[in-house]
Amino acid sequence: MTLHWKLVIDTVDAPTLADFWAAALGYEVEDPSALIANLLAAGHLDQAAVTEHRGRRIFRGYAGIRHPDDPFDPTTGIGRGRRLLFQDVPEPKTTKNRLHIDIHSDPGGLAALVERLESLGATRVREVDKGPAGHWWVMRDPEDNEFCAT
Known part of the structure; x- marks a missing residue:
């Protein structure tokens, strides 16, 4: 059985780091704006959970990137293949990474x-x-x- 996975990277500024890694790897920044619009319209998401980055609505504190050749869900914008997810955390990085690219x-x-x-x-x-x-x-x-x- 093949498992689906993503690598999650803790950040201080998820959208900015996602932009860096998308450019570095030739990946695409995921666009969750359609999903966010649907969740807001249905009342399932508070506006405080949303921000804007480069003209798109994104989830505050999160940004994903995906390989451009891999499939993705057009409704959510989320990749279904090689994917990195960046998430903001309150604590700073203090030591060497145990995993790297x-x-x-x-x-x-x-x-x-x-x-x-x-x-x-x-x-x-x-x-x-x-x-x-x-x-x-x-x-x-x-x-x-x-x-x-x-």
Whole structure:
């Protein structure tokens, strides 16, 4: 049996971090505005649970991104495949991540990938060169979550 899953990432500013990761991975930011409109009209959602980001209504404190080739529910805007969900939490990040994303470059394209990620708001932490075993950069996203560009 295949299980459906999503990776949930704690954030300080879910919509902004979703924008970063969508651009970094070539994913699409989910658009829940139709779902929100239906829930508001039916009285199942309080207006305080909603905010606006980049001209769309979104759930306050949440933002999802999905792979552009994977299916999604057109009624809710929620992806049914490879998906990351960002959720705001009250506590700050305090230690190294126990889980991280690796972004793979095309052969010979690591420098261009690192530069592109920096232009989106990532920062370089350190370069790792293990010779034939691999070469990559440890980086941080705009909220200091570690990831690798390989």
